[in-house]
Amino acid sequence: MTESAMAHSEIASISALITRCTGIKLTADHQAMIARASNTLMVETGSSLNALLQRLQVDAALLDRLLSLVTIPESYFFRDPSHFTYISQTVIPAIGQLRGPDHVLRVLSAGCAGGEEAYTLAMLFEESGIAPSGVRLLACDISRRALSRARKGSYSAWSVRGERAMALPESFLRRSGKHYEVAERFRKQVNFFYLNLAGKGYPSAEYAVEALDLILCRNVLIYLDAATIRHVAQRLYDSLAPGGYLIPGPSDPLLSGLAPFEAQLTPGGLVYHKPVKRLVTSTGQVSVPETAPAPAFVAPASGVKRERSSRRASSANALSNIPKAQIENDGVAADIRGSVSSEELDLQALLYAQALLCMQQGDDEQALAQLKKLLYLDSSLAVVHFTCGLLYSRLAKIGDAQRSYRNAIQHAGALPDKQLLPLSDGEPAGLLVQAAQQQLNALHSRLGDSA
Ligand SMILES: C[S@@+](CC[C@H](N)C(=O)[O-])C[C@H]1O[C@@H](n2cnc3c(N)ncnc32)[C@H](O)[C@@H]1O
Structure with a gap:
């Protein structure tokens, strides 16, 4: 084994040790950071890389020192x-x-x-x-x-x-x-x-x-x-x-x-x-019992009610026209903050409403993060693909927007035209297919204009 290959394998062992002790995920991108931290500790302790690896297994204080070098204690007052x-x-x-x-x-x-x-x-x-x-x-x-x-x-x-x-x-x-x-x-x-x-x-x-x-x-x-x-x-x-x-x-x-x-x-x-x-x-x-089993998601004391006004923004029809203005005016935030309860709440509705709230607050990246979580849970949610399309389009990520609209068409198109879509405001699958197709056409013209 060459010197550098050996160092590489020891750095990989040190990364594995960190993950085993702390649960911190480390990828190939972190290798340079681990190597730098290991180098600092080698100088401090006068050990070779191999000796350092051995010591880290038994010396808790040294491991602590390593963790201090590789964690990112980034914070600020009144964050969020x-x-x-x-x-x-x-x-x-x-x-x-x-x-x-x-x-x-x-x-x-x-x-x-x-x-x-x-x-x-x-x-x-x-x-x-x-x-x-x-x-x-x-x-x-x-x-x-x-x-x-x-x-x-x-x-x-x-x-x-x-x-x-x-x-x-x-x-x-x-x-x-x-x-x-x-x-x-x-x-x-x-x-x-x-x-x-x-x-x-x-x-x-x-x-x-x-x-x-x-x-x-x-x-x-x-x-x-x-x-x-x-x-x-x-x-x-x-x-x-x-x-x-x-x-x-x-x-x-x-x-x-x-x-x-x-x-x-x-x-x-x-x-x-x-x-x-x-x-x-x-x-x-x-x-009051020590622990009380409960369903993973129940109606929040101050939460989202799953009613027409809060979901109007999700409608393919409304979104295909003036999404931001529509969302800003339809009282999503009021619904989210209002003191309501509903047995109909579910995780998808919660996440979707959260994404809409982020959109309303102009935080498109965060809205996309919420929508991706939703798609992770259920990749067939055509309304969510459609909303991703709108967001990507707003962020000028045209390729991603096209992909999202195509996904919306694929998933809504697989359903009978009149079937109501989950998370929609009562719009049928056929309508969403049309709306997504319109958006794709509009993007196509936009690309043509800028060519
Ligand atoms: C990005 S900071 C977050 C600071 C603060 N909570 C905030 O949101 O501003 C993440 C912190 O988590 C700590 N951390 C990472 N893994 C940990 C673990 N397994 N146990 C305790 N703290 C851990 C890191 O050391 C780091 O200080």
Whole structure:
């Protein structure tokens, strides 16, 4: 074996070790990064690559150091602000109602990176009038380097890049030269600790990672492999108290079916809720069981109702004319935020409504991400292919738009003309075929014009 081939195989072994320990998916694209990190450790420890590989298997501190070099602790204050609006307007009142005014909230930022998310929570609780003694704030990560940065609470402008963060008062985040310092009272409030979410160290009394009211685990699962996501979903579920909430990032993988959560659609994406089942015992007392089995998706307390107004935007007819204006005017957001319930809700409707909300907010890339999840679940959804076509067309990705319209035609065309399509507003398959064909013709002329 040549020197470089040997190095290649050792780098591959180091990558496999990282995935085995953390669940982080690593592809060929990450090899250069792993090689750089290994090189740093070889210099630090004076070991050869082969010796480093051997030591990594037995030296937990060295493995930690490697993980600190290969994880990307990227975060910023008030990232995805709608999540924090949801926490203050929905989670805090719901938990207060469930557990009473003396309850101490138990909150975890899982995969907290440099701590911006945990401090955002501390600031939010203060803004919401909750005294530090009324909340126990935990934050964990696998990167000890990120945790030590988090404990310092000192940040560059890059961590304060959002509008909401930039509007924070000096009493929360004080500017000091090029840095922003988190107020001491917030630094004292958060307990940062090491926890590998892929491991078995939780739920646990050690750091009070149990009976939690709220877990934020945002933009972490997206980096993990499928087996680890399943493991983490169940362990986070087990770490929640009944009635507790789990908020993932908007691009994180779906957790429905991986643990018995109820999913709720919010303006910031799906939020998972551990159901509370109140049982009246034979003595007439009300008890809350530790775990309560529930269907993966049920009507959200503040969710999407599957009714004509919210689905009008999905109509092939409406979309083929002026999709954006139609969507903006048809009250999708109002439906999503409105306090409604419906037994007809299902995962497809939730995801589709979420995609429409993203379109309405002008976030076409995110809308496409939601639609792709839907197609992953059911690739025959002609309405979804059609909507992808509109989005790609808007993003000037003409080849992708053509492919999507052809898929829409193929799937709708396989059905009887008069058959109503899932997710449509009552339009039949034949109409969607015509609409998609019109869009294809329009694209064809557009290409002709620009030739
Ligand atoms: C992109 S950051 C997300 C930070 C923050 N949650 C946010 O959304 O802004 C992802 C973090 O997850 C951490 N992480 C990755 N795998 C982990 C694991 N198995 N256990 C705990 N943390 C992990 C990384 O170290 C990194 O700090």
